[in-house]
Amino acid sequence: MDMGCRTLQMLNMLQNKRFLITGISDAGSLALHTAKAIIEQGGEVVCAGLGVTPHHEGLSEKALAYLSANEQAFRETVKAELGENTPTFILDATQEESMADLAAALKAANTPLDGFLHSIAMDRTIRNKQVKPLLEVTREEFCDTLGISAFSLVRLTHHLLKQDALLDGASICSLSYIAAEKVTFHPYRNMSVAKAALERITIELADELGRSRGIRVNALRFSPYLGSKAGSATLNTEDVAKAASMSPLGNALPRDLALEIVHLFQPGLRITGEVRHVDGGYHVTG
Ligand SMILES: NC(=O)c1ccc[n+]([C@@H]2O[C@H](COP(=O)([O-])OP(=O)(O)OC[C@H]3O[C@@H](n4cnc5c(N)ncnc54)[C@H](O)[C@@H]3O)[C@@H](O)[C@H]2O)c1
Secondary structure (H helix, E strand, O other): OOHHHHHHHOOOOOOOEEEEEEEOOOOHHHHHHHHHHHHHHHOOOEEEEEOOOOOOOOOOOOOOOHHHHHHHHHHHHHHHHOOOOOEEOOOOOOOOHHHHHHHHHHHOOOOOEEEEEEOOOOOOEEOOOOOOOOOOOOHHHHHHHHHHHHHHHHHHHHHHHHOOEEEEEEEEEEEOHHHHHOOOOOOOHHHHHHHHHHHHHHHHHHHHHHHHHHOEEEEEEOOOOOOOOHHHHOOOOHHHHHHHHHOOOOOOHHHHHHHHHHHHHHOOOOOOOEEEEEEHHHHHHH
């Protein structure tokens, strides 16, 4: 089956469905590719990106500049790539209040969600593509990475449900990497532990929310990808080429990931608690 045929068959698969997309920073963000695929399938998106919230106090100049630049790029990217009328919200996943604000805003707008994409990761122990040895990681750094990159999935879900902003039968997807399970040729230590936690959280939530509300929760492990800020902060060209050569189909593309998420977002699908590989088959060899 060629891709044209697949695209045609999937037309309007998400009509009248609305999804929250987190983790858009710029045009390279994996989340943006997913948002576009949802819209192609007739779905609606609302986007929540990192920026300055009313709960940030005493920010250093550097932190303020970083958050403001991210916020501006997020808003401009959504406007340019997804359209002027796409609703945008600011979200800092380190802040309970920010997650609660987002859920309350969605409730106030009477726009309950049919699902959301968790596409959030941050590890401050990775600098200039250098990964800190696990033995040197401080308690604060460990908890910071775990909180932003994994536990935020629990808390965001909690706040959305508390505000009735997530519908029964909704579908949640999170983005992971094979390093959650295996030491790869470019280990990234602290983040690997957070990805393992994210996957375990996905599975536990799948059981809890499947039984209570028919909500599905799945994770997708994607190929190494240099096109985003997170990817380019961690990887180099040789890493990506090596993964491609070890993968039977070469590295998966953002479009492959987006189509798989669209599939998992389909209403009524009985698939949950999965950790899917969208990696060109790397996992069978690597
Ligand atoms: N790039 C890759 O090689 C690759 C491979 C597999 C999985 N992933 C995962 O895909 C997801 C998206 O990454 P990407 O490659 O699109 O990079 P990206 O940099 O575009 O996305 C990461 C996002 O996390 C957001 N973020 C960080 N801290 C946050 C906070 N406190 N609150 C809210 N948002 C916060 C950033 O603003 C950014 O938008 C991540 O979970 C990443 O680990 C990436």
